[in-house]
Each structure stands twice: as structure tokens, then as C-alpha cells.
Amino acid sequence: MASLLQLFNDWEIQLLVLLSFVLQIFLFFTGSLRQRGAKFLSGIIWIAYLVADLVAVYALGLLSKQDDNAIALTKNHPLAFFWPPFLLIHLGGQDTITAFSLEDNRLWLRHLLNLIVQVVLALYVFSKYIAGRNAQLLVPGIFMFVAGIIKYGERTMALMYGNLQNISGYNNSEESKLNQHQELDQDASFSSIVCFSLDSAPIIRHLFAGFTLFQIPQGFCAATWTSYARSGEVQLSKLVKLVDVELGIMYCDVYTKAAMLRTRSGIILRCTSQVSALVALVLFIVGDKERYNRADVAITYMLFMGSFLLEVLAMFMMVMVSPWTWAWLKARKCVWLTRVSWTLVSNNIVGWPEEKPLWSNRIGQYNFLSYVGCEENPRSPSMSERVMGMSRKMAKAVGAGEDRLFWLSKVLDAKYEEVDKDITESFVKEIRVILQSPFGGQKRQWQHLSRFLRSMARELSDNFSAVIIRLNISTIIHLSEVSSVDAEIAALVGVCRKLSNYMMYLLVTHPVMLQVTASSAKSVLQGFRKKFMMMAGSISISNSKHGVVLQNLKEFLSKEDSALSLPEPCKETLEEMRDMWVRIIMYAASRSRPETHATQLARGGEFLTFIWLLMAHKNLGASAAFPIDLISPPTTFGPHIDVRFYAFDFR
Incomplete structure (x- = not known):
């Protein structure tokens, strides 16, 4: 030795x-x-x-x-x-x-x-x-x-x-020479999307630093961004990939040496x-x-x-392999070198290919049933789920408190799903609806969910955490009653479930992005769990049949608020529920602080960041200098704002 x-x-x-x-x-x-x-x-x-x-x-x-x-x-x-x-x-x-x-x-x-x-x-x-x-x-x-x-x-x-x-406050004169002032037409190629992303990079920096579009100095081509933001719906089909590239550029500028090497x-x-x-x-x-x-x-x-x-x-x-190098060569009309550089930039191994997302492209999943120890979709448990169940039982056996059980559930039950085309198209479609309904135009009608949403909207601004939990529980119950096996219905159910679980995921893991403190979110969630477990009595939730748990959950929700009653499940109701969650997420994105989005880029980026930047492109949200209000009627925010938006109108 x-x-x-x-x-x-x-x-x-x-x-x-x-x-x-x-x-x-x-x-x-x-x-x-x-x-x-x-x-x-x-x-x-x-x-x-x-x-x-x-x-x-x-x-x-x-x-x-x-x-x-x-x-x-x-x-x-x-x-x-x-x-x-x-x-x-x-x-x-x-x-x-x-x-x-x-x-x-x-x-x-x-x-x-x-x-x-x-x-x-x-x-x-x-x-x-x-x-x-x-x-x-x-x-x-x-x-x-x-x-x-x-x-x-x-x-x-x-x-x-x-x-x-x-x-x-950083303005690189070399970068300003690369601005191509691109406009994205209907047949916009991936190279033009990259050009526009590089052109708008200084504006993205300002947005993540907390500036609004109208606070950005004119030297950063804010006019180009504004003209694009007010353009028609042709560019919306290209907007998803554009935001993806912009998030990739922002990550490199903040967390690597890319900005210094330029x-x-x-x-x-x-x-x-x-x-x-x-x-x-x-x-x-x-x-x-x-x-x-x-x-x-x-x-x-x-x-x-x-x-x-x-x-x-x-x-x-x-x-x-940097798109900045490609743009630099393109600006100097080096045709052969530009082609070589673009080949490197668009390759599938170390480049930025069009089909490869430049952020995590994942949406976190968590729901109330997981917190009380029951799976939303019962099936034969996998090995990891068995380990999770054993961990919960051991924690309860040793007398772990609510705080430790909450932490354990947050670690074990949080899952991730891919952001598919159905989800992104839901937001693009809703943005198009908003842009086509200017102030004074036709308001959104909720034919099937109006009574349900009216009761929720009363406490939306007072207790956002409780609203998210109740909506998540309501969505779980409503989706469990859908019996159709039609492909379109199944797709709607999947989108509703993912969006609902994502808001619960944010509430549990990143409450600061929702302008909610971690302690208040935890206390509200623990309060719901305690009430539900008291109502369930001696029933062991983890060993109960899924139908019994859902019935108890339905009774629990009706006792919480007797006005919360969902209509019979149908395609139209599911579409409204999807749009409801889309607008809830857009509302949360408009309330979030830019620095929280920059922080999440280090972990691959959050879907809420993607939506926040998507809305900024179309002059929606706090980054565009006016709030999205889900409750109060629209007001005048200035002569430059031509888009008015509030989610729920029940008159």
C-alpha cells in the first residue's frame, strides 16, 4: 500500500x-x-x-x-x-x-x-x-x-x-455587411431562410435581452423585421423552420465562442x-x-x-461549417467557395441540415395522475416504470414527506415527446386566425366550451397554477371518454393530451417561465393532491383500476367547482379544447421573461421559447410591445399596433 x-x-x-x-x-x-x-x-x-x-x-x-x-x-x-x-x-x-x-x-x-x-x-x-x-x-x-x-x-x-x-448593445460592423434583407416568398428555399435568420440575428439578441420590437434601434434592421411581421400568411409555412434556425444561432452566440470567432x-x-x-x-x-x-x-x-x-x-x-462563413462568402460573390461552404453547412453530420432541428424539439410531459401515483394510459409497465413504482413505495415506507414525494414524482414521472407537425400547425393556424381578425372584427366563438371556459377565466389571472391543474384534470377526464378510433380524432386527442401535459410539466419543473414561484406552484399542487386523496379515502390509487381512479377524479373536480362541466366528446369539442390549450400556452409565452428563455437554451430550449419567438415574428406577445390578455377586452396600445387579441369572448 x-x-x-x-x-x-x-x-x-x-x-x-x-x-x-x-x-x-x-x-x-x-x-x-x-x-x-x-x-x-x-x-x-x-x-x-x-x-x-x-x-x-x-x-x-x-x-x-x-x-x-x-x-x-x-x-x-x-x-x-x-x-x-x-x-x-x-x-x-x-x-x-x-x-x-x-x-x-x-x-x-x-x-x-x-x-x-x-x-x-x-x-x-x-x-x-x-x-x-x-x-x-x-x-x-x-x-x-x-x-x-x-x-x-x-x-x-x-x-x-x-x-x-x-x-x-453589441453591433458588429462585419455582420451588418452580411445582411441580405431577404423576404420569404411562397417558394422560399432553406438557404433564404438561413439568410433571413442571419439578417435578423441582432434583433433576436435584443428580444432575448428584454427589448421590445419598438425599442430596438433602427440600425439593427428592425424595419425589415416589422415588414416581415406584418406580411401575409404566405410566410407562415416557413416560419417554423425560421424560428428553429434563429434558436440555433442564439444558442451558439450565448453558450459557445461563435460570436467571438466572428x-x-x-x-x-x-x-x-x-x-x-x-x-x-x-x-x-x-x-x-x-x-x-x-x-x-x-x-x-x-x-x-x-x-x-x-x-x-x-x-x-x-x-x-458556420452559416456566417457561408453568408460572408456569398456577400463577396465568391461563387465556388460559397457552394463549397453551403455543402458543408447543409450536410447531415456536423452541419445545419433542413430536416434536422437545431433545438431539442421536445415537449415535456407531466400530469396530475402521475403525481397521485397512477398512469394516464394504463398498459403493461416497462422496467423503468416498475423501478419508479418501487421507488415511490420505498419513499412512502420510510415516511417521506410531501416535499420529497413531490421531488421524486418530478424526477421519475416527467417524460418527453417529440414536437410533431400536428402541434406546430396548431399554433401556426391559431396565429393566422388572430392575424385575420383585427380589432373590431369577428370575435372567437367557443360554441361547445363557452360555459366551461367562463368559469375558468374568472380566476385565470388570480391563480394561474390552479387553473392549469383543473384544466389538466378536465382534459384527462374528457379524453378518457373519447371512444372513436378515427385517425383524425386520434390525432386531436394526442395533441390535446400533449399540450395539457406540457403546461403541467412547466408548472412542476419550470414555474418561473409561467411567472409563478416554485413554492406557490408546489403548494397548490400538493393542496389538490391532499384533497383528492382525502376524497378517495382508503383506496390505493396505484393499485386501483384506471376507470375507478377516473371516476374519483371526476367526482373530485365536480366538488371543486360544480360549474365545470364538459360537453359530450366530439370532433368539434376536441378542436376547441386543442385551441384552448394553444391559446393558454400563447398566453403563458406572452407573460414569460426573456431571460428565462435564454436560460433554457442551455438545456436544448423549451417549446414555450419556440412559441414566444414564433409570436414575436407576427407582432404578438410582450416582445412585440403589447400583452396578450385572455380576460379583459382589447384596449388601444398605440397607432403602430394593428393586431388585437384576447382568447375568450363570451358575449
Whole structure:
């Protein structure tokens, strides 16, 4: 045991440097997966992101120690003191994941202070142990320090550009030259959609920073956006993909080094660092290495070659395959290079192909039945569901409180469905209805759900959480009574169920996006569960027949509000229920804060963010400078607003 401990002490710095390098490789190849919502890797990426910096900083601290181990390290492994600049390169992070969360961008000044401290420490270690005893490593070490300092500085610059407050005031003159002022006609191609997305990128930055369309400076082509927003319904068919591309651009600007690499200073710094590292490698190769440990020399070569390989791949992914590069070449009329660049941009492996979504394209699912321990669609349970059931039983057996049961249900019962064409078309259709019904025109009539919605609308603004829960319960009951197996009816049932469960999912997992505090949402949901369980009495919900649970749920809802009575299920009722949930989600999107949408982009983006930006394109919602009100009649918001919208009109 003592010999193993001594062996670990002798090779500790080598293991730390290799671990730091391995973590950088992992972050490089997994960082881009977050853009499309890699839920299963999110926790691992977060741990690697934090540990990578800790390992590099600890390795620098270990090299600066003044004790017997440091003396032995100097004698046996002098080449280890040539590695501090490589650790600075590792601290500079990878181009595919500069920030893990929005808070990292806000704290860019703290990263700047860390940069100064770590560079001073690395220079101290290098000058003390290399300059006097290993003079032949002095010159290549200086060049590597230039590369390391620049690399670390790039990360700080990227965090600064990714800060929403800096995004809102940042105007890149090079980007303004790329604006194509595209208009999307009926036959708009994917390339024209990308052009328009790049053209509107500065406006998207302002929207995510909390600006309204009428607060955006004219220099950011707000006129182009406004003219597009007021155009006819032809572009609505292309709007879904346009929003998808814009979300992809926004993610790259906030959470990667894309915005920094588009600047002239960023390109100069990147070229300088690569040339410096290449000169250092050449000087190291021609130098005398016989006096150094072979393992240390091999590790040094591995650090050199690994750094070059990651940089080449990063430049390929972030620059060569970037739509900005394609637009830059197109603006300069480089026809052949433009074709090559577009081939790279639209490829299916590392590019942005038309059929591949640039966000998670998932919609979270949660419902009240899951919280009380019953499945909405009874079937033979899978292995994971059996594990969930056993976990609940164990939690109840050990006397877990309501808070722990709520947390357990939130973790185990939340599921995800793909956002299919039926869902997106439901929102596009409703937006078209709104745009075609200006102020003073014909109001929306709810022929089948008017009495039901009137009772709900009374407390919509007072207790939004309770309304969502009651609507979710009502939807579960109503959909369970649908007996038709017609394909169209089945599609309507699927859309209603997904939209209903999605609002419950947001209430449980991301209540801040609904302007609801987590404590109030939890207390309201726990209150509903407690009342339902008291009414159910001694019945074991998890072991009861599904029909019995639904009957109890129906009785519970009628006791909560006797006015809540749904009509008989039919196609027209299901269509109104779908439209009801569409407008509820649009209402929630209009009330949400822009910074919450920017935060969710780090996790692949939320469907509510997609709807929020979709509405902004058509001058709807808070981002368009006026609210969507579900209850009160429309009012005048100014001469520039020609769209008036409220969901429920019962006169």
C-alpha cells in the first residue's frame, strides 16, 4: 500500500495533466449535444465542466508547492514545469461549450480576474523552475505562454459577448455587411431562410435581452423585421423552420465562442495562438530531449498534438461549417467557395441540415395522475416504470414527506415527446386566425366550451397554477371518454393530451417561465393532491383500476367547482379544447421573461421559447410591445399596433 501511495505521489502531476486533457476532449465532443437537449448527458457535462477547471487549477497549485515533493519532482520530472501553459489552454475551455449556464456569462469579470491570477501563477512556476535549470525550454515555453494566455483570454471574451446585456448593445460592423434583407416568398428555399435568420440575428439578441420590437434601434434592421411581421400568411409555412434556425444561432452566440470567432480581433487572436503553438512545437522537436523522462516527453507530445487536433476540429465546426462563413462568402460573390461552404453547412453530420432541428424539439410531459401515483394510459409497465413504482413505495415506507414525494414524482414521472407537425400547425393556424381578425372584427366563438371556459377565466389571472391543474384534470377526464378510433380524432386527442401535459410539466419543473414561484406552484399542487386523496379515502390509487381512479377524479373536480362541466366528446369539442390549450400556452409565452428563455437554451430550449419567438415574428406577445390578455377586452396600445387579441369572448 505504501509503495502504491509513493507511486501515485511520484506521478501525480502527470495524472492530473492527462485528466485535464481527457476532460477537455470530453467537453469538446459533448458540448454541442446540449443544443439539441441531451438530457441523459446534462449532469455528466456539468460535472466535467466544473471539474475541468478544478483539475487545471489544482495542477498549477501543485507545481508551485515548496516542499520535498516539489524538489523530487524538479529532479525526476523537470519537463513537468513546461506544462503550465498547456494548463492555461485547458482553462481556456473548448469552442463548443464556453458557458454552461447564463450565469457564467454574467460573471465574465470574475473569469477575467481568474485569468489574471492563473496567468501570474503559471508564469511564477515556469520562471522559477525552467528559466534557471532548463534554459532550452525557455523560448518554446514563452511561445506556449502566448498561446495559453490568448486561449484563456478568448474564453473571457466569449463570456463577455455571451452576456445578454452586452449582446443587446453589441453591433458588429462585419455582420451588418452580411445582411441580405431577404423576404420569404411562397417558394422560399432553406438557404433564404438561413439568410433571413442571419439578417435578423441582432434583433433576436435584443428580444432575448428584454427589448421590445419598438425599442430596438433602427440600425439593427428592425424595419425589415416589422415588414416581415406584418406580411401575409404566405410566410407562415416557413416560419417554423425560421424560428428553429434563429434558436440555433442564439444558442451558439450565448453558450459557445461563435460570436467571438466572428470578430476580426477574435480571428487575429486565434491565428496568433496557433502560430505560437506551432513555433513552440518545432522548437521542442529540435531540442535535446534525452535528459527527460520518456513518459514526460510522450505526455508533452500528446498535449501538443491533442491541442492542435482540437483546434483544427473546432475551426472546422465553428468557422468552416458556420452559416456566417457561408453568408460572408456569398456577400463577396465568391461563387465556388460559397457552394463549397453551403455543402458543408447543409450536410447531415456536423452541419445545419433542413430536416434536422437545431433545438431539442421536445415537449415535456407531466400530469396530475402521475403525481397521485397512477398512469394516464394504463398498459403493461416497462422496467423503468416498475423501478419508479418501487421507488415511490420505498419513499412512502420510510415516511417521506410531501416535499420529497413531490421531488421524486418530478424526477421519475416527467417524460418527453417529440414536437410533431400536428402541434406546430396548431399554433401556426391559431396565429393566422388572430392575424385575420383585427380589432373590431369577428370575435372567437367557443360554441361547445363557452360555459366551461367562463368559469375558468374568472380566476385565470388570480391563480394561474390552479387553473392549469383543473384544466389538466378536465382534459384527462374528457379524453378518457373519447371512444372513436378515427385517425383524425386520434390525432386531436394526442395533441390535446400533449399540450395539457406540457403546461403541467412547466408548472412542476419550470414555474418561473409561467411567472409563478416554485413554492406557490408546489403548494397548490400538493393542496389538490391532499384533497383528492382525502376524497378517495382508503383506496390505493396505484393499485386501483384506471376507470375507478377516473371516476374519483371526476367526482373530485365536480366538488371543486360544480360549474365545470364538459360537453359530450366530439370532433368539434376536441378542436376547441386543442385551441384552448394553444391559446393558454400563447398566453403563458406572452407573460414569460426573456431571460428565462435564454436560460433554457442551455438545456436544448423549451417549446414555450419556440412559441414566444414564433409570436414575436407576427407582432404578438410582450416582445412585440403589447400583452396578450385572455380576460379583459382589447384596449388601444398605440397607432403602430394593428393586431388585437384576447382568447375568450363570451358575449
